[in-house]
Amino acid sequence: MQRSALIGVALALTLAAPALADDPADMVAAARLRAQAAPETLTRRSLAQVALPTYGTAKFRNVRAQYIREELVNDQIVFCGELDAVVPGTTRRSGWTRFAYIPGDPTTIATETDGIGIHELGKRIVAKYCDAPDAKWMSADYTADFQRMPRNLAEAASAAGGGE
Numbered sequence: 001m002q003r004s005a006l007i008g009v010a011l012a013l014t015l016a017a018p019a020l021a022d023d024p025a026d027m028v029a030a031a032r033l034r035a036q037a038a039p040e041t042l043t044r045r046s047l048a049q050v051a052l053p054t055y056g057t058a059k060f061r062n063v064r065a066q067y068i069r070e071e072l073v074n075d076q077i078v079f080c081g082e083l084d085a086v087v088p089g090t091t092r093r094s095g096w097t098r099f100a101y102i103p104g105d106p107t108t109i110a111t112e113t114d115g116i117g118i119h120e121l122g123k124r125i126v127a128k129y130c131d132a133p134d135a136k137w138m139s140a141d142y143t144a145d146f147q148r149m150p151r152n153l154a155e156a157a158s159a160a161g162g163g164e
Helices: 002-016 025-043 122-130 143-147 153-159
Strands: 059-068 076-084 097-102 108-111
Touching: 025 059, 025 076, 025 143, 059 143, 076 122, 076 143, 097 122, 108 122
Parallel strands: none
Antiparallel strands: 059 076, 076 097, 097 108
């Protein structure tokens, strides 16, 4: 009798728990492609600027992606996580700061630390994308893709004034 009661409770809990849908295959492919390209994209010179000129000093953790389906324009992938890097123009590290990376044209990186990424709106952009209650987070961890040293690291190091 006790065993059947336990089975009944387990069955009820299983039915009551929300089912997690699989990540959409097209968004998984898009996120993987953009994550793998992030090191080169964030160190590429554009109009004499580099999105993260101290990328060679950066450490990343807890990088995850969400997708945003758009009806009339291209779907969007946004990455959120934490980074610790040398603040451009200084010798100090940022400490772990949250970031939002929006691949595209233009590439956008925003952090909660002044001096890294978009300055004026950084905290608001991070909050909008990384704290969104309706975000569709994908199950993969993209930290390793972001942590990979970019092929164009020499360019990034020279832009940072000889950083690592």
